Amino acid sequence: xxxxxxxxxxxxxxxxxxxxxxxxxxxxxxxxxxxxxxxxxxxxxxxxxxxxxxxxxxxxxxxxxxxxxxxxxxxxxxxxxxxxxxxxxxxxxxxxxxxxxxxxxxxxxxxxxxxxxxxxxxxxxxxxxxxxxxxxxxxxxxxxxxxxxxxxxxxxxxxxxxxxxxxxxxxxxxxxxxxxxxxxxxxxxxxxxxxxxxxxxxxxxxxxxxxxxxxxxxxxxxxxxxxxxxxxxxxxxxxxxxxxxxxxxxxxxxxxxxxxxxxxxxxxxxxxxxxxxxxxxxxxxxxxxxxxxxxxxxxxxxxxxxxxxxxxxxxxxxxxxxxxxxxxxxxxxxxxxxxxxxxxxxxxxxxxxxxxxxxxxxxxxxxxxxxxxxxxxxxxxxxxxxxxxxxxxxxxxxxxxxxxxxxxxxxxxxxxxxxxxxxxxxxxxxxxxxxxxxxxxxxxxxxxxxxxxxxxxxxxxxxxxxxxxxxxxxxxxxxxxxxxxxxxxxxxxxxxxxxxxxxxxxxxxxxxxxxxxxxxxxxxxxxxxxxxxxxxxxxxxxxxxxxxxxxxxxxxxxxxxxxxxxxxxxxxxxxxxxxxxxxxxxxxxxxxxxxxxxxxxxxxxxxxxxxxxxxxxxxxxxxxxxxxxxxxxxxxxxxxxxx
Amino acid sequence: xxxxxxxxxxxxxxxxxxxxxxxxxxxxxxxxxxxxxxxxxxxxxxxxxxxxxxxxxxxxxxxxxxxxxxxxxxxxxxxxxxxxxxxxxxxxxxxxxxxxxxx
Numbered sequence: 242x243x244x245x246x247x248x249x250x251x252x253x254x255x256x257x258x259x260x261x262x263x264x265x266x267x268x269x270x271x272x273x274x275x276x277x278x279x280x281x282x283x284x285x286x287x288x289x290x291x292x293x294x295x296x297x298x299x300x301x302x303x304x305x306x307x308x309x310x311x312x313x314x315x316x317x318x319x320x321x322x323x324x325x326x327x328x329x330x331x332x333x334x335x336x337x338x339x340x341x342x343x344x345x346x347x348x349x350x351x352x353x354x355x356x357x358x359x360x361x362x363x364x365x366x367x368x369x370x371x372x373x374x375x376x377x378x379x380x381x382x383x384x385x386x387x388x389x390x391x392x393x394x395x396x397x398x399x400x401x402x403x404x405x406x407x408x409x410x411x412x413x414x415x416x417x418x419x420x421x422x423x424x425x426x427x428x429x430x431x432x433x434x435x436x437x438x439x440x441x442x443x444x445x446x447x448x449x450x451x452x453x454x455x456x457x458x459x460x461x462x463x464x465x466x467x468x469x470x471x472x473x474x475x476x477x478x479x480x481x482x483x484x485x486x487x488x489x490x491x492x493x494x495x496x497x498x499x500x501x502x503x504x505x506x507x508x509x510x511x512x513x514x515x516x517x518x519x520x521x522x523x524x525x526x527x528x529x530x531x532x533x534x535x536x537x538x539x540x541x542x543x544x545x546x547x548x549x550x551x552x553x554x555x556x557x558x559x560x561x562x563x564x565x566x567x568x569x570x571x572x573x574x575x576x577x578x579x580x581x582x583x584x585x586x587x588x589x590x591x592x593x594x595x596x597x598x599x600x601x602x603x604x605x606x607x608x609x610x611x612x613x614x615x616x617x618x619x620x621x622x623x624x625x626x627x628x629x630x631x632x633x634x635x636x637x638x639x640x641x642x643x644x645x646x647x648x649x650x651x652x653x654x655x656x657x658x659x660x661x662x663x664x665x666x667x668x669x670x671x672x673x674x675x676x677x678x679x680x681x682x683x684x685x686x687x688x689x690x691x692x693x694x695x696x697x698x699x700x701x702x703x704x705x706x707x708x709x710x711x712x713x714x715x716x717x718x719x720x721x722x723x724x725x726x727x728x729x730x731x732x733x734x735x736x737x738x739x740x741x742x743x744x745x746x747x748x749x750x751x752x753x754x755x756x757x758x759x760x761x762x763x764x765x766x767x768x769x770x771x772x773x774x775x776x777x778x779x780x781x782x783x784x785x786x787x788x789x790x791x792x793x794x795x796x797x798x799x800x801x802x803x804x805x806x807x808x809x810x811x812x813x814x815x816x817x818x819x820x821x822x823x824x825x826x827x828x829x830x831x832x833x834x835x836x837x838x839x840x841x842x843x844x845x846x847x848x849x850x851x852x853x854x855x856x857x858x859x860x861x862x863x864x865x866x867x868x869x870x871x872x873x874x875x876x877x878x879x880x881x882x883x884x
Numbered sequence: 885x886x887x888x889x890x891x892x893x894x895x896x897x898x899x900x901x902x903x904x905x906x907x908x909x910x911x912x913x914x915x916x917x918x919x920x921x922x923x924x925x926x927x928x929x930x931x932x933x934x935x936x937x938x939x940x941x942x943x944x945x946x947x948x949x950x951x952x953x954x955x956x957x958x959x960x961x962x963x964x965x966x967x968x969x970x971x972x973x974x975x976x977x978x979x980x981x982x983x984x985x986x987x
Contacts, residue, residue, distance in 0.1 A: 858985075858986050859983065859986050860982075860983030860984060860985050860986025861979070861980060861983050861986075862916075862979045862982075863907070863908055863911075863979060863980075866907055866908060867908055870904060870908065
């Protein structure tokens, strides 16, 4: 594989961003052109990704020295390169990013039609793809971090895309600030790794890590030339947990998940691409990439527990939401939790497999939600929908495919990937498996609650909206139809056979060997299917022709409907104290009293001195001359008589 | 027979002192100006006399006089121009009344 291929792959969206970003003013009024340019840029990347994928399958990867493009920063004891690391994991991510990304670009041409920020939208979207590609292509943590921050920036820009709306800009800021907490952990993790390994290149860190021997006393590892235990025996534990903090922020896990539901303020295709399919999975990718370290440090159990608790928690919240995009957002948080369970119990390939299937079916569901909003004049409340399946047949069909896939209906994509994760979890911890299974039931339930309330039953659409209910144009429903195919079938193609599946063989060189989970695969599949179908059936009995009530009836329901008051708790215990400290201590005391005090004191002293000295300046020339003469006389006298 | 250099220096000192006193005491800008010229010429006289008395073959002191005269000529041109414009502005050339630059 040549570096040139990867450079073209990477640069193409950047060029798209520059054209749309710099010349957007001249593209106004020709929005088709702008959208086509943006889509074309991603299409070129998609083509390159497919070529790279084929080459990796043929056994050629781009790693180590071969991948280095040029030296970025070079110092006495460190060198950071701009270089690529392309292996099976990378190409899988590349295909997801560019494949789903391309379809969402196409869809956006229709969805964003007539928006005043049309070129700006495509510029941001291309910039996002570029940053995401850097994140997965980099061959060191520094490049990964650059991409990590880049996608964070684009996420902020796109959440706040409609910046005239207060709620959108607030959501953008919230996402940015919460992510910053995670990014701080990522940075500290990088520093720790650098201090321990003296390098941040994937190649050299993982090579060194593979050679590490456990110390004789069972605490930590034997130090080598390339590895120093800077925090004693727990060096790797600290490093991996700090990196995981980064993943918690970016991938919206407990306790930093709060930004993702609010991120739905952005345009719906953005939610599909960034907040479902690609960016939020960056944390999963990062942990899978660092699999060697997590295996050595044995911190996967923390990852798995955080993941499964998030999965359950978000699924419970999703039960009582009535905003179509928020249900999907909590569902995303929940599914990301599953992925962390996968990578946490050491089944890295299963976690990444779920990432891929989720990218397709969740991307699909967000786009169908966009299609519903498009038809409903941006109505989000499912209580005001109902009976839409006759008016929006394609949207309904594709949404059904996505929902069946996420619910784990037999043989659809989510069935294979979720089952693999649950099966692996059984091998790790029975408790995680049980919670995962409960979550699977809840997932099926809330997803079909959404479907029954939205597409079935009697129409509750307001009359003036109902009069222009229409199916979306082809530019929008075609991507839906295309996405529905992998959502349904990709599991059959890649996932059949569990741990002997094609996907596992494809990625086996990347990940450390996982122990085969115990138990009969078929039995696990049957259990998962029954649970999923039970969830669907229960939703059918409850919401077949009933509307979710407006008012929660008891305390528990009220708790869930208010999302466990997590936002309020954060507001009271974190945001308000910080505001108070800033207001009273930092502003009123430090800024006003101390900083302003010093500045004002300096000014006052100078004013006093100046007020005294200005009397010397009389404006009378001869006074000046007298003083000059006296001065000269004094000097002369000094030199004549004393020197 | 020639006069000693002391005579010239005493004359120069006298002229210089008259100039300084004139500058300090008089209020009329033109007079002050003339007194400055007087001081410059006192210096010129000292230059020439000392150069002569040192018996040097280099005419350094005399050369300096030319410089001083050239500078004085330029100074007169600018100074008188300033005085004219001050007079146009203030209708006076009494330096005590031209004090608007005080702090």
